[in-house]
Every structure is written in C-alpha cells, then in structure tokens.
Amino acid sequence: MSPAVGFQDATAIAGIAQTEFSKHLEPSEAELACTVIVDACADAGIDPSEIDALCSYTMEATEEVDIVRNIGCGEITFFSQIGYGGGAGCGVVGHAALAVASGQAEVAVAWRSRKRGSGPRPWTSTSVQLRVPGAWTRPFGMLRPVDEIAMLTRRYMHEYGATRDHLANVAMAVRKHANMNPAAIMHDKPMSRADYMASRWVSEPLCLFDNCLETDGALACVVVSAERARDLRHPPAYIHAFAQGLPPQHQTMVNFFNDDPLTGPAWTCARRLWANAAFGPQDVSVAQIYDAFSPLILLSLEGYGFCKRGEAGPMTENANLEWEKGSLPVNTAGGGLSEAYVHGFNLINEGVRQMRGTSTAQIDGAETCLVTSGEGVPTSALLLRR
Amino acid sequence: MTNAAAFSGGYVANLGPSEEGFLMPAVDEEGGFFWEGTLAGELRIQSCNSCGKLRHPPRPMCPWCRSTSRGFTRVDGKATIWSFVVPHPPLLEPYSSLAPYNVIVVALDEHPTIRFVGNLVSGPEGDLNEIDPNSIRVGEPVDVVFKRFRRTDGSEEALPFWVRSA
Numbered sequence: 001m002s003p004a005v006g007f008q009d010a011t012a013i014a015g016i017a018q019t020e021f022s023k024h025l026e027p028s029e030a031e032l033a034c035t036v037i038v039d040a041c042a043d044a045g046i047d048p049s050e051i052d053a054l055c056s057y058t059m060e061a062t063e064e065v066d067i068v069r070n071i072g073c074g075e076i077t078f079f080s081q082i083g084y085g086g087g088a089g090c091g092v093v094g095h096a097a098l099a100v101a102s103g104q105a106e107v108a109v110a111w112r113s114r115k116r117g118s119g120p121r122p123w124t125s126t127s128v129q130l131r132v133p134g135a136w137t138r139p140f141g142m143l144r145p146v147d148e149i150a151m152l153t154r155r156y157m158h159e160y161g162a163t164r165d166h167l168a169n170v171a172m173a174v175r176k177h178a179n180m181n182p183a184a185i186m187h188d189k190p191m192s193r194a195d196y197m198a199s200r201w202v203s204e205p206l207c208l209f210d211n212c213l214e215t216d217g218a219l220a221c222v223v224v225s226a227e228r229a230r231d232l233r234h235p236p237a238y239i240h241a242f243a244q245g246l247p248p249q250h251q252t253m254v255n256f257f258n259d260d261p262l263t264g265p266a267w268t269c270a271r272r273l274w275a276n277a278a279f280g281p282q283d284v285s286v287a288q289i290y291d292a293f294s295p296l297i298l299l300s301l302e303g304y305g306f307c308k309r310g311e312a313g314p315m316t317e318n319a320n321l322e323w324e325k326g327s328l329p330v331n332t333a334g335g336g337l338s339e340a341y342v343h344g345f346n347l348i349n350e351g352v353r354q355m356r357g358t359s360t361a362q363i364d365g366a367e368t369c370l371v372t373s374g375e376g377v378p379t380s381a382l383l384l385r386r
Numbered sequence: 387m388t389n390a391a392a393f394s395g396g397y398v399a400n401l402g403p404s405e406e407g408f409l410m411p412a413v414d415e416e417g418g419f420f421w422e423g424t425l426a427g428e429l430r431i432q433s434c435n436s437c438g439k440l441r442h443p444p445r446p447m448c449p450w451c452r453s454t455s456r457g458f459t460r461v462d463g464k465a466t467i468w469s470f471v472v473p474h475p476p477l478l479e480p481y482s483s484l485a486p487y488n489v490i491v492v493a494l495d496e497h498p499t500i501r502f503v504g505n506l507v508s509g510p511e512g513d514l515n516e517i518d519p520n521s522i523r524v525g526e527p528v529d530v531v532f533k534r535f536r537r538t539d540g541s542e543e544a545l546p547f548w549v550r551s552a
Contacts, residue, residue: 136443136502137503151503204474
C-alpha cells in the first residue's frame, strides 16, 4: 500500500474550542454549533469570514447553510458530511485536511454539536430501524448500542480470556484522567475498582461504567495549511496522516455476520493510516481512542497495532493506559466515558492539546498522538504530531 | 394475508409490532423469502444461483461473483451459541418487563459464518427470560424453533428462536 500523496504534515489544526459539557445546556444545537465555531476561529486568530470549507457528521442537525448565515462566512467552496455517527469524527477533520491539502479550500472548520444529554436516545425509535440490519436483531430484544457491543465483548472475552478486571482497568484509567480535567463531567467523581464492580448491569457483560456519558456539548476545530499554521497563535498540531475504514462484509454496530467479527473497521483503517505515516504504533506518545463503551478501547488497541490480537486485556494492566508513566496513556481528558460524549469530537481536541503541551494530563515530551473514531462502525483515525 | 404474503406483492411491509408490543421485522423485497419460510417452519438462507455461496442477511447481489440471480436453501437449524448478552433496563416495553432476558448469537453448524441473533427459550411458546442467564454458555448446541406472533393488524409473523439441543 503506497502512502497518500502530498498529505503528510501538509495541514495542521490551528484552532480548537468547546462549550461547557453538561447533562443539559439551554442553547439549541444550532446556537452551540455557531458559538463553538466562532470560538475555534478566535483560538486560531482567524476571522470566521475566512472560512471556505465546512465538514461535519451526517447526524449533525445544523446544516452548512445555517452555519454560514449565522456566523457570517464568505464563499464556501468545500463542504462534506460523513456518516456512521461516532465513526465520523476523525474523518470529518480528515476531509477538512484533504480539502486544504489539495487546494480546494484554505480555512476549513470541522465541528459537532449535540444535545444527547437532554435529547432523545436514538435507540428508542421503533419505526426507522427495523429494516436491514435492525430487522434481524431488534425483534429479539437487542435494542440498544450497548447490547450490540456487549455481544462482541462476550465473544472477545470467550476467545481471549479477557476479564471484567481488564474493562475496569480501562474505565478507571479514563476516569483518573477526567479527575484531572476541570471541564470533565466526572472531574469530581473518583472511581475505584470496587465502585466499578458494584455498579449496575446495563447489558451483561457490560455494566454502567463501561458506558459513555450522555452529554450536551459542542466542539470545533480549524484546519489550515501547515505553512499558515506556523504563523498563528498556537503551536500547530500537524495532521500527519488520516484514514477511514470500512471492511468487507461489515454490518454497522451488529458486525456478527462476517467471517471474523472481532477484526472490525479499526483494522482496515489502521492499515491505511500506517501506510500513510512515517512512523508506527511504537512511536505514538499518547492516544485518544473512541470509547462509547470501554471494550472498544481493547478492540482498537489491537486494530491499531499496539499489541497482538487477543493481548489488549493484559495490556491494560500495570497502569499501562494511565498518565503519566503508562506505555500508552489513553483519553487523557477523560474520553467519552468520563469527560463528555460528543460523538468523539472531544478526543480530537484533546489530541491537539497534547501536541500543544496544554493537556491537564500532559504527557511529557509527547511528540505524536493517535486519535480514533468509533470501532464497530465504519470509522476513521488521525495521527497528529507537534 | 400474512406480512410475508404482502411482501410477495412487491412492496416493503412494516405492519407494526406484535399484539404484545414486541418489535417485528420490516419485511422487505430481499427478506420476504426468509419470513415466508419461518411461517412455513423452515430456516432459509439466501443462496447465489451462480456460484452457490450462501449469504445472510439477504441482499440483491452476491459479493463474491456479483450475480443478482438468487434463491435460497433450507438448512437444518442446528447451531452453536457464539455469544450472548443479558440486557437490563432501561429498555422498551414489553422487553423491560421481561428483563433481564437473554439475547444470543448463534452460528449454523453447517455454515459457521452464517449467524443469527435470537433468544434461547425452552420451546416455541417460551419467553425471553425463562432460561437462567447464568446457565448459558458460549458453545452450547441449539436447534431452531419458530415462535408465532400476530401483528396488531392481524397479520402473522414467525421468528426463529432457539432451544437447547436434546
């Protein structure tokens, strides 16, 4: 596989912003989106009128035309949306970077605004999800994303001997980082192994603390050329490589119907990502790994090549995933499990802070950061470097 | 008219939940043969008329030989539990009232990469929660049974459930 041409380190994230994270925010998703995009431009030191590319999720409620009419953009010459919910985030930023690297645009904004904390749970809709694949899963009481991922988790535990202690290691590492981050919803709530083991079941083998938060919030970032980023206010977080992944015979969230369900989209995405990169997994200083559910971190550690297949459970031992001495600290702001669940966009902004040196759980000398989007759905990933 | 028969007329039918409120499959132009089969007490898998490979869930084109000529083959319904979960609330009714219950994924013994989501029950009239979840094991042999439901519009549907092999 040959690397992408002309992309490596050609662009950088120059501005980031986020709203408060809360179970309930008063402003609408549209207002939060506009506010956070303007704030990200201010962080970069770029006027919103300079934006000429807009990238977001297909699930984003606020369309480009409304962003433009509100924040006073000039002429937009590139816009794209990416599907599959939590799989989209790094892809959204990647498309923004592709637009800038190829010369289609000069100032690209990527964002996600979501009131998942106070809004409805998508799985409670019974009308729109009963065709493929829902027709084959939902009548049997497999109603929620957690049931779907718990099914893969049980199989994973059966095949490799992973345990609830390994899942607890993941949840506790991420919580520890949230406890260091004043913006995290779980900042004031430490969690012990006993707390984890005593929490209620949601879908066995997954308990409450294997599940992400339900959050209102919005985040955005601004992508410009590397050359321009060097003249702006913050140290650039270079976009070293980007990939998306949709493997053969994949079925979104219910990937039970192909030859090898435990090698999901992360594996496909990783092959392209590392082909595009000048370094490998052993050179990653810190990782932000999509964690709507704790077992997705185990599956992703294997998919992205940080350990061999079946070895992610033991890799969580000895505080390996924790600030500050772990071999691969993950989700250093608290991730979806303990900072906020905004379809993984908070992982992207934390990756940028690690490259700037401003994380609340800063890894000393961090040179590179992997950011991933949802495993279990068509996904995407970014490699950032400072 | 059964929902599956409605499919045979060529349109997508989603005639609502069962009388008890259980979600029923939307029977579309690809899955119709399957749901006609379950009503007839048969487990049918889509097969390619060109290369003969089986595929599930059903779809218009064979991903291996790209033929759109397709039929189905009847299988014996002997399978092995591949994985299972035990959902607890919050859930939708009437599933909430039955929780905790089991949901299993089974792999067909004849075709191990053909899998189904279902429930382990004691027989075709069994409920989702009648088997002690702590007794379920990955690797258990199971056999298909067909549980009949009546939709609120009066049409009938039959879903594949699974019982422990004798």
